[in-house]
Amino acid sequence: MAFFPFMIQMDDKNCLIAGGGRVALRKVKMMLSFGAVVTVISPTFCEEFLALEGKESKLKIIKRTIQISDLIDRDVVIMATNDPNVNTEFATVCKEQKILVNVVDVKEDCNFYFPAVIRQEDVVISVSTGGNSPLLASHIKKEINDAIRKDYGQIAKEMGKERQKVLMQKEEERREIFEKMMDRKLGSKVIRIGTRGSALARKQTDMVIESLKSTFPDYQWEVVVLTTKGDKRRDVPITSFGGKAVFVEEIEQALADGTIDMAVHSAKDMPNPCKEGLTIAGTLPRACIQDVLVTKKGRSFATEETFVAGTGSLRRKWQLEKLFPNVVCKDLRGNVGTRIEKLRQGQYDAVILAAAGLERQGLLQEPDLEYRYFTIDEMLPAAGQAIIAIETKEQTKAYTMAQAVSDKKAFTQLMIERAVLEKLGAGCHEPIGVLADMGSEDTLDLRLMTVINEQLIYRQMEGKKTEWEDMINKICKA
Numbered sequence: 238m239a240f241f242p243f244m245i246q247m248d249d250k251n252c253l254i255a256g257g258g259r260v261a262l263r264k265v266k267m268m269l270s271f272g273a274v275v276t277v278i279s280p281t282f283c284e285e286f287l288a289l290e291g292k293e294s295k296l297k298i299i300k301r302t303i304q305i306s307d308l309i310d311r312d313v314v315i316m317a318t319n320d321p322n323v324n325t326e327f328a329t330v331c332k333e334q335k336i337l338v339n340v341v342d343v344k345e346d347c348n349f350y351f352p353a354v355i356r357q358e359d360v361v362i363s364v365s366t367g368g369n370s371p372l373l374a375s376h377i378k379k380e381i382n383d384a385i386r387k388d389y390g391q392i393a394k395e396m397g398k399e400r401q402k403v404l405m406q407k408e409e410e411r412r413e414i415f416e417k418m419m420d421r422k423l424g425s426k427v428i429r430i431g432t433r434g435s436a437l438a439r440k441q442t443d444m445v446i447e448s449l450k451s452t453f454p455d456y457q458w459e460v461v462v463l464t465t466k467g468d469k470r471r472d473v474p475i476t477s478f479g480g481k482a483v484f485v486e487e488i489e490q491a492l493a494d495g496t497i498d499m500a501v502h503s504a505k506d507m508p509n510p511c512k513e514g515l516t517i518a519g520t521l522p523r524a525c526i527q528d529v530l531v532t533k534k535g536r537s538f539a540t541e542e543t544f545v546a547g548t549g550s551l552r553r554k555w556q557l558e559k560l561f562p563n564v565v566c567k568d569l570r571g572n573v574g575t576r577i578e579k580l581r582q583g584q585y586d587a588v589i590l591a592a593a594g595l596e597r598q599g600l601l602q603e604p605d606l607e608y609r610y611f612t613i614d615e616m617l618p619a620a621g622q623a624i625i626a627i628e629t630k631e632q633t634k635a636y637t638m639a640q641a642v643s644d645k646k647a648f649t650q651l652m653i654e655r656a657v658l659e660k661l662g663a664g665c666h667e668p669i670g671v672l673a674d675m676g677s678e679d680t681l682d683l684r685l686m687t688v689i690n691e692q693l694i695y696r697q698m699e700g701k702k703t704e705w706e707d708m709i710n711k712i713c714k715a
């Protein structure tokens with residue numbers, strides 16, 4: 238029998254749930270996300286439950302078995318224990334007292350079901366199969382979610398704001414006003430672009446928007462700033478808690494969830510491969526690929542004197558130590574501005590930064606600083622260095638748009654350089670430099686820097702661009 242989908246207010250409901258397992262947890266999370274006050278009673282709890290207690294002020298956890306007196310003053314009760322007798326017994330009492338009750342192991346005992354839910358802010362879509370197959374409900378939900386646009390929440394909010402004004406108009410005219418308003422909102426073309434919040438990330442996002450704007454002038458561009466795990470933990474070297482992926486995980490999740498349409502990254506920070514279903518759809522033209530040694534003006538590096546250089550990258554550390562036997566490398570984190578500040582404060586004698594990042598932030602002309610550019614022979618860049626990449630879901634509108642503005646040469650370089658990393662099975666921690674340089678002819682100059690048995694190794698190969706796959710195989714094996 239089909240159940241009727243009332244949409245009910247939850248933030249004034251007093252909810253009780255018995256059981257501390259996985260199923261109870263799912264239901265609790267759903268109710269909390271709609272603002273309910275939830276008490277959970279159970280002699281044992283799975284770990285995630287206890288972690289949730291500290292984070293959710295509306296959640297109360299009581300460690301014991303449920304009693305009939307617990308039902309007093311409840312609006313909604315969920316029986317999610319693994320004891321069918323307890324579940325049914327309490328359900329019977331609830332029904333007598335006209336309390337809404339859900340029993341997770343016997344659908345016949347429920348007077349309401351939990352549907353599978355899609356939510357975009359205040360827009361809620363719920364799916365029920367009348368208890369015939371929760372799994373099918375879950376499947377239908379996913380199918381609907383993949384098919385619909387992801388900005389209905391936003392559109393509803395905007396229409397809600399204007400609704401009060403429209404309701405003051407004559408009744409006969411309202412419908413037409415609402416229809417026009419809706420058509421306008423639905424027709425509005427907005428692309429949401431996710432980025433980290435650092436000045437450099439913002440700047441790079443602006444550059445991407447600039448290039449998209451000229452090709453797609455009738456679109457609007459909304460920047461969504463996301464905080465990543467890497468941004469939150471500034472105190473420790475990133476290699477100690479997941480490598481460069483820590484700057485990207487949250488952003489890739491937002492792409493996968495559809496809360497953003499595109500993400501802008503420094504290509505060298507992107508994990509390889511992208512999260513399933515996502516891809517690099519395009520790149521901007523590559524900027525200067527060199528690394529730069531930045532020092533305070535007048536600081537000399539006589540070879541007998543040791544100097545402290547800041548870098549978080551093993552690639553830079555190895556190459557630097559080869560160039561300067563007197564260098565002592567110290568870990569350095571933070572965005573470009575912070576790194577330069579640490580240099581100015583004297584925490585380091587020198588810091589090594591990518592020229593591209595300095596240039597994009599207009600930090601290459603500081604009067605109190607000196608810049609020594611490394612040649613490619615001295616310091617091979619990281620795969621994708623100086624390339625700004627646009628990541629999207631595969632085969633979406635955003636994907637096609639990013640492809641349309643993509644710089645062909647930089648894109649090919651990036652694909653080849655990432656293919657080398659993949660071939661080497663390289664994660665985020667290894668000291669590896671890669672450069673795929675393409676001449677005006679159909680030539681490819683492929684360079685690799687890596688460390689084998691504590692030895693810094695450089696390899697270089699020239700060949701035809703069309704034979705890049707063979708070249709990668711050879712250079713990685715050599």
Ligand SMILES: C[C@@]1(CC(=O)O)c2cc3[nH]c(cc4nc(cc5[nH]c(cc(n2)[C@H]1CCC(=O)O)[C@@](C)(CC(=O)O)[C@@H]5CCC(=O)O)C(CC(=O)O)=C4CCC(=O)O)c(CCC(=O)O)c3CC(=O)O
Nearest residue numbers: 342343344350351352353354365366367368371372374375
């Ligand atoms: C009647 C109902 C009552 C209620 O719980 O509200 C109910 C009952 C039961 N579920 C069972 C099993 C599973 N339920 C799920 C998942 C979900 N179950 C949900 C709702 C409902 N489940 C209500 C009907 C909804 C409708 O009308 O379609 C969803 C939609 C919402 C949510 O729970 O939040 C959520 C998907 C959320 C999402 O994806 O968004 C999975 C899959 C999984 O866990 O991954 C399995 C294992 C696979 C399978 O068995 O199909 C069993 C057998 C227990 C046993 O084996 O003993 C019973 C008991 C019975 O059928 O009598």
Ligand SMILES: NC(=O)C1=CN([C@@H]2O[C@H](COP(=O)(O)OP(=O)(O)OC[C@H]3O[C@@H](n4cnc5c(N)ncnc54)[C@H](O)[C@@H]3O)[C@@H](O)[C@H]2O)C=CC1
Nearest residue numbers: 256257258259260261278279280281302303318319341342
């Ligand atoms: N409706 C649904 O969506 C689904 C329902 N199920 C059913 O849900 C039930 C619960 O599943 P899980 O959470 O995985 O089980 P679980 O075994 O992990 O958790 C059961 C919890 O109930 C508690 N409990 C036992 N007796 C109690 C009592 N008298 N008072 C209070 N708490 C008590 C236990 O301490 C434990 O925390 C299962 O019996 C399963 O058949 C399973 C999958 C999905």
